[in-house]
Amino acid sequence: MSKRLEGKVALVTGGTSGIGAGTVERLAAEGARVVFTGSNAEAAQALVASTGARFLAHRVQEAEAWPALMEAILGEHGRLDIVFANAGTEHGDASIEDIGIAGWDNVIAVNQTGVMLTVQQAIRAMKHNPDGPTGSIVINSSMNAHRAMGNFVAYSVSKAAVVALVKSAAVHCGNQGYKIRVNAILPGVVETGIIRGQIENAPDPAAARAAYESMSPLRRMGTVEEIAGIVAWLASDEARFVSGSEYVIDGATTAGMMGV
Numbered sequence: 061m062s063k064r065l066e067g068k069v070a071l072v073t074g075g076t077s078g079i080g081a082g083t084v085e086r087l088a089a090e091g092a093r094v095v096f097t098g099s100n101a102e103a104a105q106a107l108v109a110s111t112g113a114r115f116l117a118h119r120v121q122e123a124e125a126w127p128a129l130m131e132a133i134l135g136e137h138g139r140l141d142i143v144f145a146n147a148g149t150e151h152g153d154a155s156i157e158d159i160g161i162a163g164w165d166n167v168i169a170v171n172q173t174g175v176m177l178t179v180q181q182a183i184r185a186m187k188h189n190p191d192g193p194t195g196s197i198v199i200n201s202s203m204n205a206h207r208a209m210g211n212f213v214a215y216s217v218s219k220a221a222v223v224a225l226v227k228s229a230a231v232h233c234g235n236q237g238y239k240i241r242v243n244a245i246l247p248g249v250v251e252t253g254i255i256r257g258q259i260e261n262a263p264d265p266a267a268a269r270a271a272y273e274s275m276s277p278l279r280r281m282g283t284v285e286e287i288a289g290i291v292a293w294l295a296s297d298e299a300r301f302v303s304g305s306e307y308v309i310d311g312a313t314t315a316g317m318m319g320v
Contacts, residue, residue, distance in 0.1 A: 061089045061090060064091070064292075064296045064297070065090040065142070065296060066090075066091035066092075067091070068093070068142055069093050069094075069095070069137040069140050069141050070095070070143070071094075071096070071144070071182070072087070072094060072095075072096040072143075072146055073097050073144070073145055073146050073174070073178055074097070074146040075096025075104075075113075075115075075144075075146065076098035076099075076104045076107065077098075077100070077103055077253060077254075078254060079146060079200060079247070079284055079287050079288065080144070081107055082284035082287065082288040083287070083288040083292075084107055084113050085107070085288070086292050087142065087144075087291075087292060087295065088111040089111075090292055090296075092141075092295075093113075094113035095116060095132075095133050096113055096114075096116075097115070097116050097117070097120070097147070098118070099119060101115065114136075116132060120145075120174030120175070121169040121170050121173050121174040123177055126181045130181055130185050133185070134185060134188075138190065139189045140185040140186055140195065141189070141194070141295075142198075142295040143178060143182040143197045144198050144200065144291055145175045145198070145199045145222075146200040147170060147174055147175075148170060148171045148215075149166065149167055149170045149171065150212060150215050152164070152167060152214075153211075153214045153215050154213070155210055155211050155213060156210075156213045163214065167214035167218055171214075171219065171222070172221050172222060175199055175222045175225060176222075176225060178197075178199075179197055179229050182195065183229070183233065186238070187240075193236075193238035193239060194238075194239040195241070196240075196243075196294055196296075197241065197243070198242075198244070198291050198294050199222050199226050199244045199245070200244075201220075201223050201246045201306070202215070202247060203246050203248045203308060203310040204216045204219050204220075205220040205223050206246070206308075207313075208220070219246075222244065223246070226243060226306065230242040230303040230304030233303070234304075239300075241300070241302060241303035242303055243294050243299075243302060243304070243305045243306070243307065244305070244306040244307070245307045246306055246307065246308045247282060247287050247309045247310065248275065248276060248281075248282055248308075248313045248314070249275055249313070250282040250284060250286075251272075251281040251282065251283060252284060255281070259272065275313050277311060277313070278312060280311065281311075282310070282311060294307075
């Protein structure tokens, strides 16, 4: 593993499981000093032990909690170079006919407002880095930003909205003369622990796995390591001219029709 992120300080939101946890591992392995957040302190402890990363309990949608988080990071490390806005939820979601206002508000608060606050606070912190306004911000959107789901309206809407947020923030940073890059990744179906649990608990696990794998022309799900790899690349200086972009990582699921 290269050490291309040596000396950089990273923040990963929603880092206690799945893609977030995998990215904490990858960034730490590449030399970054990593702080990650979430609400599951018990799940965080194993990751702290294995990576040396620091866990801070935090909810991205709570605007009043952000100053203390940023003060903790800057107080300990004196800078912030990488932010992966990964925290997200589907809790309370449903179709446009069935969703209640509480479910809608919950998904939008985490997936959209939480991402806005993450990007806003990241830019404010990165502006004051010792070597000037520099950094890389990566937002975890979804292939559903382009292919909305009928049964998850709030999730689909929020994942599309944050792609627009990425582009607006990237243009803003460029116009202000900041060397702060903002990009989005749009994963397809990734074999996280949650997905594996759904497969294992299905009435026919083999059929459930086949259904997930058949969504992609590559006939498989993505891996957490593959998603973490592109986040690490976007965080590195190798991607220093990449900003305002969206990277679909879905095995060609949304590229076109598979045919019959």
